[in-house]
Amino acid sequence: MTILVLELERPDSLTVEGFWALRNNFFAYTISFFWLYVQKISSKTVWWVMILLFASSLFSYVTAIVSTHFTDSLAQVVYGLVVLFITVSNRGLYRSLYQDDPNNLPLKERIEDMKKWIFFDTVGKVVGLILSAAIFRQPCFFPFF
16 A cells, blocks of 8 residues: 555655645545545554554655755755654554553553653654754755765
8 A cells, every 4th residue: 555655746846836736646645545444444543553654655755855855955844744744643653552552561661661752852853854944955064965
């Protein structure tokens, strides 16, 4: 199912308008992705798994865009948004799993470990996203590219 992302076109120009021109493609991808599972959804946890898979499937797409347009701030921001989407959906999945089975000791330990770093991890990603949007386009920071 995640192979559907390979069919997504890359924007002709790396602008908001370029991505907007592909909105129907993204909409069709989203519908196709979730349509495969709508009949089989039985719990909130399964939804979180689907959301995480959806977010993760976009990772190779945005990686290809950022590798082609490495110093472009929009490419970096789109990449950062997908990374944050993955982080949020992963956190939601863990929370849902714990709510489904609060007596699962290994899961509880994993969630406790996650709580120690999730705040700093998320803040670091948000700061990276802001820096990408604000200053990444200045190639003087990366003279070797």
